[in-house]
């Protein structure tokens with residue numbers, strides 16, 4: 234199972250040991266002599282390991298195709314519930330499947346067979362990633378027809394689809410709809426959604442590869458992602474009519490202070506008419522001298538207290554790139570690193586003053602959480618692959 238091992242002779246540091254798939258990495262190392270590793274630096278460049286990806290979604294959305302991609306490209310083991318394919322390990326029910334993965338968590342698994350009523354049980358586990366695979370209903374119907382010529386008429390397909398997506402049986406004159414675990418709910422709790430309206434396998438594969446599904450950051454956010462999420466949460470407290478901004482000051486991976494933008498304490502909230510400039514819908518970055526809203530960064534810096542906090546090593550996270558006014562305050566306080574997520578209207582000016590003052594500015598971009606597509610039907614490729622063809 235120790236796949237793709239490469240040794241590189243590093244000029245100064247001796248051997249570097251690279252390993253690409255470390256799912257049972259530690260166990261395997263035990264088989265090798267300790268002296269073998271003396272003076273060797275182990276660098277894990279693996280992006281997967283210890284993961285169960287659950288694919289849910291409506292009929293013909295492409296769950297199996299995504300699963301096959303994970304099996305062939307990333308060595309995931311496919312698991313099924315009461316499967317009919319002898320090559321795939323199968324279980325009596327979802328609970329048995331989850332128990333197996335929990336006991337064998339050092340490997341990567343994928344399943345498209347989760348009982349929707351059991352999803353909450355799966356989501357409790359730290360190794361579980363729920364991926365919703367979707368596609369337009371017309372595209373899915375075409376796929377069904379291409380797969381099975383004797384398939385359902387379109388109206389029956391749509392009716393069954395509605396039942397699965399919304400979790401209710403069609404009510405008759407005498408019965409009320411019966412709620413059941415629905416795909417709708419699964420979608421709302423999914424870690425990411427893949428919209429698969431691709432018409433070629435190649436296009437879908439390229440997009441899934443870009444998504445880095447096995448990236449472990451999807452299960453456990455990096456510090457950058459964690460603090461950026463906290464900035465976004467702080468931003469939700471904002472009352473500014475123009476823009477919601479949140480900011481977190483961090484030192485040694487601990488939060489020192491938080492801030493969000495809005496009018497100062499004691500003044501009317503911006504969204505209650507507190508600031509004339511914001512309520513007049515001033516253009517981005519203009520009329521800031523007439524604005525009564527404190528910026529998120531200012532609030533966080535004031536909360537931290539200039540004299541109280543030793544800013545050496547403090548990182549400022551802000552969900553929006555600081556404006557010039559905040560940038561000069563950040564410099565003056567002595568902060569040396571700023572991480573932002575979204576652009577603002579004066580990023581270049583901010584970057585320029587930060588550069589001059591020796592403040593490191595970087596934009597945080599975690600793995601994409603959504604895959605949407607605007608691909609068009611390519612008839613020639615469709616015919617060639619026979620993967621999707623129009624209904625006969």
Ligand SMILES: [Zn+2]
Pocket residue numbers: 472473474475495496503508511526
């Ligand atoms: Zn405002």
Ligand SMILES: [Zn+2]
Pocket residue numbers: 503508509510511512523524525526
């Ligand atoms: Zn304002």
Ligand SMILES: [Zn+2]
Pocket residue numbers: 528529530555556557558559560
């Ligand atoms: Zn600002």
